[in-house]
Amino acid sequence: MASGALTRERDVREAYAAHAAELYGFAVRSLADPGLAEEAVQETFLRAWRAGERFDPQIGSLRTWLFAILRNVVIDLGRARSARPSVADGGIEPSVEPFDEALLSWQIEEAMRRIGDDHRRVLVETYYRGRPYAEVAAELGVPEGTVKSRVYYGLRALRVVLEEMGYED
Amino acid sequence: MKTESCREWRESVGAYALGHLKGEELAKLEAHLEGCSACRAEAAALVSVASLLPHANPEHFGPAPVPPPELGRRIAATIEAERGAKRRQRRIRLGFGLSGAAAAAAAAVLAIFVLSGGESGGPEQHVSFRSLPSGVKIGAALKPQAYGTEIHMYVKGIRSGTLCQVYMRGPDGRDVSAGTFRYRWGGDAAAVLSAALDLSRAKALVVHAGSRTFVAPLDKGGTALRKQSQEEEPT
Numbered sequence: 001m002a003s004g005a006l007t008r009e010r011d012v013r014e015a016y017a018a019h020a021a022e023l024y025g026f027a028v029r030s031l032a033d034p035g036l037a038e039e040a041v042q043e044t045f046l047r048a049w050r051a052g053e054r055f056d057p058q059i060g061s062l063r064t065w066l067f068a069i070l071r072n073v074v075i076d077l078g079r080a081r082s083a084r085p086s087v088a089d090g091g092i093e094p095s096v097e098p099f100d101e102a103l104l105s106w107q108i109e110e111a112m113r114r115i116g117d118d119h120r121r122v123l124v125e126t127y128y129r130g131r132p133y134a135e136v137a138a139e140l141g142v143p144e145g146t147v148k149s150r151v152y153y154g155l156r157a158l159r160v161v162l163e164e165m166g167y168e169d
Numbered sequence: 170m171k172t173e174s175c176r177e178w179r180e181s182v183g184a185y186a187l188g189h190l191k192g193e194e195l196a197k198l199e200a201h202l203e204g205c206s207a208c209r210a211e212a213a214a215l216v217s218v219a220s221l222l223p224h225a226n227p228e229h230f231g232p233a234p235v236p237p238p239e240l241g242r243r244i245a246a247t248i249e250a251e252r253g254a255k256r257r258q259r260r261i262r263l264g265f266g267l268s269g270a271a272a273a274a275a276a277a278v279l280a281i282f283v284l285s286g287g288e289s290g291g292p293e294q295h296v297s298f299r300s301l302p303s304g305v306k307i308g309a310a311l312k313p314q315a316y317g318t319e320i321h322m323y324v325k326g327i328r329s330g331t332l333c334q335v336y337m338r339g340p341d342g343r344d345v346s347a348g349t350f351r352y353r354w355g356g357d358a359a360a361v362l363s364a365a366l367d368l369s370r371a372k373a374l375v376v377h378a379g380s381r382t383f384v385a386p387l388d389k390g391g392t393a394l395r396k397q398s399q400e401e402e403p404t
Binding site: 009012013016017020021024025028029034037038041042045046049050101104105106108109110112113120123124126127128129133145148149151152153154155156158159162 | 179183
């Protein structure tokens with residue numbers, strides 16, 4: 001058995017402590033259903049434990065491995081859900097966002113949460129809301145140059161956080 | 170250009186990466202980037218980050234949902250239960266019940282192998298059913314003990330949950346109970362049973378599985394390597 005394999009209950013507890021929040025956050029984002037997300041996270045850790053001997057930390061990180069399992073779980077759940085007739089929305093199935101796109105979205109959103117409030121704020125106002133720098137500066141009571149500067153440092157911070165999260169472009 | 174003056178440029182590089190620079194401002198920065206590889210590299214890195222922004226939805230920038238505290242406990246409990254089940258399976262091994270198709274197949278042919286020497290208590294007999302429906306396997310290992318005979322039943326491919334009753338047939342033709350077990354699908358362990366009959370006196374091993382009965386005559390000699398026999402019909 002590979003050393004570091006996820007075979008003991010303690011390993012699973014540690015893996016849960018380290019990664020459950022992220023997995024759950026993503027599962028909620030992806031499935032848009034907290035109950036289903038719980039189910040997905042539970043199933044992910046169970047599968048991880050059952051296949052624990054196959055986890056080799058030399059091949060990839062535990063986080064990556066867990067997300068790969070979650071990916072399969074989410075796909076399975078999406079399949080099961082789309083097989084179920086839906087009454088609530090008049091028979092139109094909610095489409096399950098393709099996993100990789102959902103994962104990418106979630107990673108960037110998570111990175112946004114991790115950068116400073118000031119940095120996130122200017123990125124939201126100038127980029128997502130498309131507001132002029134001068135207007136944002138006036139609202140924040142800072143010089144326009146400061147807004148620009150925050151945009152610059154915000155993007156840098158975002159890059160660093162994404163790298164920390166294991167994102168590779 | 171050198172880093173000192175680049176500080177000022179860099180503030181525009183963020184806006185540039187987001188596509189917010191226009192007109193003269195843009196032209197000036199582009200001219201600078203032309204001649205400054207450090208700023209060019211910085212701009213490229215930020216353009217790459219900025220290209221990811223459309224994938225995110227600012228409505229999701231708020232606090233991430235937190236998993237409910239009972240989720241961790243539930244997972245731990247499930248794993249604990251599953252691990253316990255695995256252990257029990259290893260210790261005990263299961264029973265069986267024939268599926269309809271399996272039961273439709275005719276006589277089971279038993280092959281009896283006599284192996285020399287288990288541990289104490291004399292030679293162990295291995296009995297395996299042959300000519301069973303595909304996917305079905307039934308076998309037993311019989312070991313003489315002071316109290317009688319120890320029986321390890323191995324079953325596979327049979328309907329989960331079927332009750333199996335095991336007997337050893339004595340010289341007088343009477344069956345001595347060895348106990349019961351149920352086959353559980355996915356289980357892969359032997360059911361360990363015992364009968365108060367000396368193996369040397371036993372004439373046959375009898376298994377009632379669901380509505381079927383299998384009788385495996387036992388070889389006494391201890392030298393016969395294989396003897397085929399068969400029998401069985403509904404009780």
